[in-house]
Amino acid sequence: MTDLISFARGFLARVYEEQDFKNVDDRLRANLKSFQSVPKEKFAAEFLAAKLALACRVWEECCREEGLQEEETQKIFLKIVMQCFHSSETVTIAEAFSEYLYATDLEGEAKFFPALIGRLFTRLGLERPKDSDAEKVSMVGELGMLAALFEGMKTFFGNEFFEVLSEHRLRGLWNPSEGDPQRGRT
Numbered sequence: 001m002t003d004l005i006s007f008a009r010g011f012l013a014r015v016y017e018e019q020d021f022k023n024v025d026d027r028l029r030a031n032l033k034s035f036q037s038v039p040k041e042k043f044a045a046e047f048l049a050a051k052l053a054l055a056c057r058v059w060e061e062c063c064r065e066e067g068l069q070e071e072e073t074q075k076i077f078l079k080i081v082m083q084c085f086h087s088s089e090t091v092t093i094a095e096a097f098s099e100y101l102y103a104t105d106l107e108g109e110a111k112f113f114p115a116l117i118g119r120l121f122t123r124l125g126l127e128r129p130k131d132s133d134a135e136k137v138s139m140v141g142e143l144g145m146l147a148a149l150f151e152g153m154k155t156f157f158g159n160e161f162f163e164v165l166s167e168h169r170l171r172g173l174w175n176p177s178e179g180d181p182q183r184g185r186t
Contacts, residue, residue, distance in 0.1 A: 004073065007168050008059075008080045014160040015055045021047050024149060031142055038124050049096035050120050052081050054150060057104060057112070058157040066165070096123060113147045120146070 021044055028035040028043075059077035068074065078101075085094035103119040104112050 003168065004076055005080065007164060008077045010164045010167070011055075011059065011077060011157075011161055012080055012084075014164060015051065015157060024146070027145065028142055032126075034126050035124075035142075038126070043124065045093050046096055046120055046123055049093050050100045050116055050150075051153060052097050053100035053104060054116065054153055055157050056081060056101060058154055058161060062158055062161040099123065113150050116150060117143055117146050 024047065025040060025043055056078050060074045063069075063074045081097070082094075084090065085097070100116060100119055103115045
């Protein structure tokens with residue numbers, strides 16, 4: 001279990017390192033009038049929460065690909081993330097994270113990114129523009145950019161999962177093929 005927790009914490013550190021917030025924030029502000037009213041701090045918190053929810057989904061998917069079927073193993077990263085939300089300053093991010101996780105649960109894999117982005121825009125208080133065709137076209141472009149960004153992060157997180165797993169294997173810390181780390185080596 002300690003090996004798995006260490007592995008999950010290493011993966012979380014990699015997730016926190018990957019930060020496209022400023023780039024995304026600048027682009028959305030430049031191209032969407034409606035986004036300009038969103039405080040930067042609010043977007044930063046929402047973006048982090050959405051990114052953590054995405055990382056949780058990637059962890060579960062990678063565990064399944066690696067043949068780790070135990071629910072506890074698939075949910076250990078979620079537990080590690082939840083431990084980050086122990087202070088009163090993180091309540092807002094924790095609430096947002098839960099909403100993103102729940103929204104993506106409801107929609108399933110096929111509609112994962114639209115659910116994530118739709119929830120992000122809803123939580124930011126943004127509606128689809130009604131008055132200007134130019135704003136509508138811009139919105140579609142920016143939604144596409146966000147979908148591509150989240151798809152890229154999904155790929156990045158998947159690669160990070162397997163890189164951290166390889167590092168742990170090389171150091172002899174954990175080899176999932178030797179048994180379920182929840183029950184000890186077989």
